[in-house]
Amino acid sequence: MSWRQVDCHINNLYNTTFWSLVQLPPKMDAKDAEQLLSGTLAADKHEILFSRFKINYNNEPEIFKKGSVIYRSYELVEPGTHDVAKSADELSEAAQQSKTQKDKDRKQRAKAKVVVDHVDIIKDDFWERRPWILSNKPGKIPKEAQ
Known part of the structure; x- marks a missing residue:
């Protein structure tokens, strides 16, 4: 069960970053967002969220981070x-x-x-x-x- 929660967290961090890139100004094409995120680490996604959108992922509701x-x-x-x-x-x-x-x-x-x-x-x-x-x-x- 623990690894499923880790998986939930990894997927949510990716999806939060991806959809922020696609839906929030300056909007990015889905293919470009996917390419930008390819090979990134969690720290990279945190940085993208904060530097581009002022989103501190650590402050997101627990339901999204923990499932x-x-x-x-x-x-x-x-x-x-x-x-x-x-x-x-x-x-x-x-x-x-x-x-x-x-x-x-x-x-x-x-x-x-x-x-x-x-x-x-x-x-x-x-x-x-x-x-x-x-x-x-x-x-x-x-x-x-x-």
Whole structure:
């Protein structure tokens, strides 16, 4: 999932620069804009946006830079307090849950709020604070949501 967010960011930076070149004065032909951007690095695109159009890409809304991340929201965990790495035995054990535990997990998931967010999932902080995503086990429902 992280590499998809990187891809979203790379594509959005390119498209923001391309369409600025094509649509904002002084307008450029699409073929010329594509040629200008060919072989450029992110820093080059940032410079084009700022020097030509006074657009600071870092100030663009997060939805465009990060895309949309959809997940079940549970109580956040403090980084470093939960081990997200699971051994093969632990994963196998989780797959062989009792019917009671499966029902309990299903009810927890049903209670959890589904969130659409525009956050960085490339860095470890997102994953460390939401260990339930990688463990495939529901987390704790926040008290205010119960």
